[in-house]
Every structure is written in structure tokens, then in C-alpha cells.
Amino acid sequence: MPPQLASVYNRLAQRSRDGIAVSEVVNGSCSACYISLRPQMHVEVKRGDKIVTCENCTRILYVTEKEAEVGAS
Structure with missing residues (x-):
């Protein structure tokens, strides 16, 4: 895991209930x-070139390959 992603992940995991x-x-x-x-x-999450967090719960967002394919068609 890239260091920047690990840092963001650890910070968010500690804050999450x-x-x-x-x-x-x-x-x-x-x-x-x-x-x-x-x-x-949603487009930025599907692109996957940067860390995108939910504006409401602040979790790191990701899409599965299936979800990305559905959006591309």
C-alpha cells in the first residue's frame, strides 16, 4: 500500500465508530x-487516480470492476 494511502486509511479508521x-x-x-x-x-472514484472520500461519512470510496464497467457502458 502506498504510504500516502496508508496514512489516510489509518487516520480515517481511528476516527470511524x-x-x-x-x-x-x-x-x-x-x-x-x-x-x-x-x-x-462518482466519475473521480471510477477513474481511480486519486483518493476520494465520502463527503458525509469521510470513508475512502472505491468501486468494483463490475460497477466501473456498468458506469462505462
Whole structure:
């Protein structure tokens, strides 16, 4: 894991109530807090070239390959 990502992950995990610092994006929403992402944020998560956090619960967002493919079609 890149040092920058490890640092962000550890900081968020310590702040989280349940110790989980990541959340999958499902159908355009954060699967931890169920808030719909802004379209641009969803694009940034799918692109995967930077760390994107949920504006509501602050978890690091990620998409599965399946979700990325659905959005690309």
C-alpha cells in the first residue's frame, strides 16, 4: 500500500465508530452511509487516480470492476 494511502486509511479508521475506513460505491451511493454521490465525484472514484472520500461519512470510496464497467457502458 502506498504510504500516502496508508496514512489516510489509518487516520480515517481511528476516527470511524466501527474502525472501517473504506466504503464501496453501489449504484452511485456510498454503501456505508447511503448518501448519493455527486456525478463528478462518482466519475473521480471510477477513474481511480486519486483518493476520494465520502463527503458525509469521510470513508475512502472505491468501486468494483463490475460497477466501473456498468458506469462505462
